[in-house]
Amino acid sequence: MIIDDQHYDLIIVGTGAGGGTLAQKLAPTGKKILILERGDFMPLDVQNPATTEIFKRERYHAPEQWYDQDGEPFSPQMNYAIGGNTKIYGAVLQRWRERDFEAVQHQKGVSPEWPVKYGEFEPYYSEAEQLYKVHGAVAGDPTEPAHSQDYPYDAIAPDEQITEITEAIAQQDLHPSPLPLGLTRQDDDPTNDSEVSGINPAMAQDNVTVKTKATVTALHTNASGLEIKAVEAEVDGQAYLFFADIIVLACGAVNSAALLLRSPNDQHPNGLANSSGLVGRNLMKSLLTAIVQLRTKANSGDFAKTVCVNDFYWGDGDFKFPMGHIQNTGGLLTDVIFAEAPPTLSLAAKFMPGFGIKQLATRSIGWWAQTEDLPDTHNRVRISGKKLYIDYDSNNTEAHDRLVYRWMDVLKVVEKNVDGFQPVKVHPRSEIPIQVMANQCGTCRFGIDPATSVLDVNCRSHDIHNLYVVDGSFFPSNASVSPALTIMANALRVGEHLVEVFA
Numbered sequence: 001m002i003i004d005d006q007h008y009d010l011i012i013v014g015t016g017a018g019g020g021t022l023a024q025k026l027a028p029t030g031k032k033i034l035i036l037e038r039g040d041f042m043p044l045d046v047q048n049p050a051t052t053e054i055f056k057r058e059r060y061h062a063p064e065q066w067y068d069q070d071g072e073p074f075s076p077q078m079n080y081a082i083g084g085n086t087k088i089y090g091a092v093l094q095r096w097r098e099r100d101f102e103a104v105q106h107q108k109g110v111s112p113e114w115p116v117k118y119g120e121f122e123p124y125y126s127e128a129e130q131l132y133k134v135h136g137a138v139a140g141d142p143t144e145p146a147h148s149q150d151y152p153y154d155a156i157a158p159d160e161q162i163t164e165i166t167e168a169i170a171q172q173d174l175h176p177s178p179l180p181l182g183l184t185r186q187d188d189d190p191t192n193d194s195e196v197s198g199i200n201p202a203m204a205q206d207n208v209t210v211k212t213k214a215t216v217t218a219l220h221t222n223a224s225g226l227e228i229k230a231v232e233a234e235v236d237g238q239a240y241l242f243f244a245d246i247i248v249l250a251c252g253a254v255n256s257a258a259l260l261l262r263s264p265n266d267q268h269p270n271g272l273a274n275s276s277g278l279v280g281r282n283l284m285k286s287l288l289t290a291i292v293q294l295r296t297k298a299n300s301g302d303f304a305k306t307v308c309v310n311d312f313y314w315g316d317g318d319f320k321f322p323m324g325h326i327q328n329t330g331g332l333l334t335d336v337i338f339a340e341a342p343p344t345l346s347l348a349a350k351f352m353p354g355f356g357i358k359q360l361a362t363r364s365i366g367w368w369a370q371t372e373d374l375p376d377t378h379n380r381v382r383i384s385g386k387k388l389y390i391d392y393d394s395n396n397t398e399a400h401d402r403l404v405y406r407w408m409d410v411l412k413v414v415e416k417n418v419d420g421f422q423p424v425k426v427h428p429r430s431e432i433p434i435q436v437m438a439n440q441c442g443t444c445r446f447g448i449d450p451a452t453s454v455l456d457v458n459c460r461s462h463d464i465h466n467l468y469v470v471d472g473s474f475f476p477s478n479a480s481v482s483p484a485l486t487i488m489a490n491a492l493r494v495g496e497h498l499v500e501v502f503a
């Protein structure tokens, strides 16, 4: 074991939406910061797929196995690299709706209230939108919350096929609106992620050290159990101990929980920060279904996601419970999650026999239907021996099915009114498999009461005074829009708290 001879003010573990954003916020303090990241920098050609290569099996999967609740191994779609999952994400950076922070009755249960409300998050949403150069417009979405600042850049214009479809959607008394996207506008690296806007500016400061290929394997407390004393990591195959006053985990909701559960000691026999017994529990990951329209005319296959429809977010005429969010997938040669649902294109192939995967992908228009899943203590990250288990049963599924069927009805009307669709009345669709953990959250929920939450409102452990968690773990509930902007905004919020702690 190598004992690092430095003492840092702060160690951040992980460089994704939470860790990368926090690093950028804290670097100007001049404090001595060490960032430990298990992956490496990702080459540009690997980050920017726009070919059938993305359908290659397990292209963006971590080189490890997790196990489902039946003990079946799978390789999770996780990107271990500087930037984490933001290196492969869709860059849709949407605010949650105001009611997402409140207790909301769903058909199958209650989505619990957050201890911090939209009003307190709002300035950090604005800060995150500026930082990640979000291109958007507040235009017509009936669920869009109030913004104190405009988006820094105009919304991206839709592909022409999407424009004609969107017009036909609007004719059904619905409100398609622009999808906010974090973009750099650089040809070679168009997606704005937490390497570009988080780690790169942080690394430009002398007080920040980044170590890649550094997997944190355990946290050690002092004798009282009230403080983390040392961070154990494997760097390039060699075991190290690092020391700092404050430790921030940002490994993603599964890996942060796993790390805490894998670090038990006499004071914390069930894992660190786990006096509530909730570390790893309440795992949520969204209900997601890909729905495909089949066209006769080709598209490029690599156009941007640009449109969303939230008219069913809180329900529909005959269903008074939240249903969720719709967005277009963009060209199917760029959507990494769609590529995980190959059965969808196999179904399409039945109606377009003889077509290769590229022909199918470029004659398809994809849509995502996304519904909030509810926290359930049985859905969790569990460690048994050396194995990491994901116990997860979907819930709130009727609301999701209703969204999917309602959306297919909308698409059928579009296809009556717009030329250029295959003369079949079906929409191939498929739900995402367990391997897709894109929207993982909830495994270290924040709250006021230490008996019912893992973290306090500043995302500091109730049990361990110098331990924070700033990835998607802190969510007490999910929403039907995706999590990245909320994780970024929260990292900025916690960052502001840490600036005060350091002052």
Ligand SMILES: Cc1cc2nc3c(=O)[nH]c(=O)nc-3n(C[C@H](O)[C@H](O)[C@H](O)COP(=O)(O)OP(=O)(O)OC[C@H]3O[C@@H](n4cnc5c(N)ncnc54)[C@H](O)[C@@H]3O)c2cc1C
Binding pocket: 013, 014, 015, 016, 017, 018, 019, 036, 037, 038, 039, 077, 078, 079, 080, 081, 082, 083, 084, 085, 086, 088, 089, 090, 091, 092, 093, 094, 214, 215, 216, 217, 250, 251, 252, 253, 255, 256, 259, 336, 337, 437, 438, 439, 440, 470, 471, 472, 473, 482, 483, 484, 485, 487
């Ligand atoms: C294909 C895909 C598309 C997506 N599209 C969108 C989208 O359009 N909009 C949206 O809002 N969200 C999207 N998401 C989700 C979004 O990317 C995540 O919500 C977000 O990145 C989570 O941030 P995080 O900080 O919690 O974790 P991550 O971004 O996953 O970062 C975790 C980091 O910790 C590192 N790490 C893990 N364990 C260790 C360890 N033990 N030691 C050291 N380092 C470690 C990882 O390598 C990684 O860098 C998408 C995700 C995927 C996979």
